[in-house]
Every structure is written in structure tokens, then in C-alpha cells.
Amino acid sequence: xxxxxxxxxxxxxxxxxxxxxxxxxxxxxxxxxxxxxxxxxxxxxxxxxxxxxxxxxxxxxxxxxxxxxxxxxxxxxxxxxxxxxxxxxxxxxxxxxxxxxxxxxxxxxxxxx
Amino acid sequence: xxxxxxxxxxxxxxxxxxxxxxxxxxxxxxxxxxxxxxxxxxxxxxxxxxxxxxxxxxxxxxxxxxxxxxxxxxxxxxxxxxxxxxxxxxxxxxxxxxxxxxxxxxxxxxxxxx
Numbered sequence: 558x559x560x561x562x563x564x565x566x567x568x569x570x571x572x573x574x575x576x577x578x579x580x581x582x583x584x585x586x587x588x589x590x591x592x593x594x595x596x597x598x599x600x601x602x603x604x605x606x607x608x609x610x611x612x613x614x615x616x617x618x619x620x621x622x623x624x625x626x627x628x629x630x631x632x633x634x635x636x637x638x639x640x641x642x643x644x645x646x647x648x649x650x651x652x653x654x655x656x657x658x659x660x661x662x663x664x665x666x667x668x669x670x
Numbered sequence: 671x672x673x674x675x676x677x678x679x680x681x682x683x684x685x686x687x688x689x690x691x692x693x694x695x696x697x698x699x700x701x702x703x704x705x706x707x708x709x710x711x712x713x714x715x716x717x718x719x720x721x722x723x724x725x726x727x728x729x730x731x732x733x734x735x736x737x738x739x740x741x742x743x744x745x746x747x748x749x750x751x752x753x754x755x756x757x758x759x760x761x762x763x764x765x766x767x768x769x770x771x772x773x774x775x776x777x778x779x780x781x782x783x784x
Binding site: 588600602648660661663664 | 715776
């Protein structure tokens, strides 16, 4: 049973480009969460999705950030027109419908140059 | 607003020297308290969930305990491979089913020297 799969592991983008981060949840998990970890800070909640639905995006910046979890395929976190402050580690987690333990992927480390 | 404070920020131990990490929390209603381990460049690895005061869970050299205000992660006779950042997170009881969000502390960086 594979764990939560994230790709790419490392992503370098120039300022103004778009970043697309992908996450495939664990088998049997229908809930996906995205968290961001900035240097010297704790993990911060961004968004919670179920298939084809955004349940809570209260932690997402109001502009440039969007997330989706389509019926088929992985969840995508998209950052448009990236800026240096977007450089961080982005982690995806998944859980079963009971919202019990969340299991994390290895993260995507985004560097904006 | 939910808050989680972990102490100390960093801890150095000699191999075999037991100690404890602290996680203090403020939450309107606790649904669960979670401990994770994070190695450099990796994602958090789930260790334990505690649901009610007085609960304890053990795994190898680690034991987690919970009171109404804090949780402790006890490390008995640690080994160098226990070196990692240990993260504590709380999940609050909320109306409308929105009880999934984890609020994390900043972690304790544990280094175990041989």
C-alpha cells in the first residue's frame, strides 16, 4: 500500500511563472489536505478537499493560489505568478472519511528564483 | 484560536539519556492530539494519536501521555537514530463537521549523540 505520493519533490520557478504541485492520496483515502511549511515556522493548514469539492480553503492566500481534487487523477495545488515569498515546502496529507489520522507525503520543495 | 507550544525548541541528549518533550495546547474542545516525527527533507511521519486526558500510548522507546493542558513525549534510552524534529498537533471539535484541521507547534529538534 503506497503512501501519499507527491511530485515533483523539488521545483524551481522564476518569479512570475506558475507552479503546479501534485498529490495522490493513500489508497482508500478520500480526503486531501495541503499544508505549507516556511523556514523556522510550523506547518500551516491551507486547504481541505474531497473529490470534486473544496471543503475549506480558509488557509489559502486570497490571490494566485488554487487547489483542485478531480474525480480522476491527483490533487493539484497551483500557484500562479510565483514570488520569492512562495518559496517553502508544501505537504499533502490524506485521511480516510472519518478524518482520523492524517498521513503526509514527502513534500514538494518550491524555490522561486 | 487554537495554539500549540512545544518546548524545548532543541534538545541534545547522549545515547541512553532519557528525557521528555513538552507540548502545551489551547483549544476550545480537543478532538485529538497528534505526534509526528520529521526527518530533514522528509514529510511528517505519524507516531501517535491521543484522544482523552490520562491516555498513554507507546511505540518502541517512545511513550506519549496526555493531560487537559499538555502532552509529553517521553524518550527512554534514546539512540542516535531517534534524532529528528518531533511535531505536536491538535485537532479541535468544531460544529458543521469542520473538525479535520491540524494546528501544529513549531517542533522540538532532538539530537542524540553516540
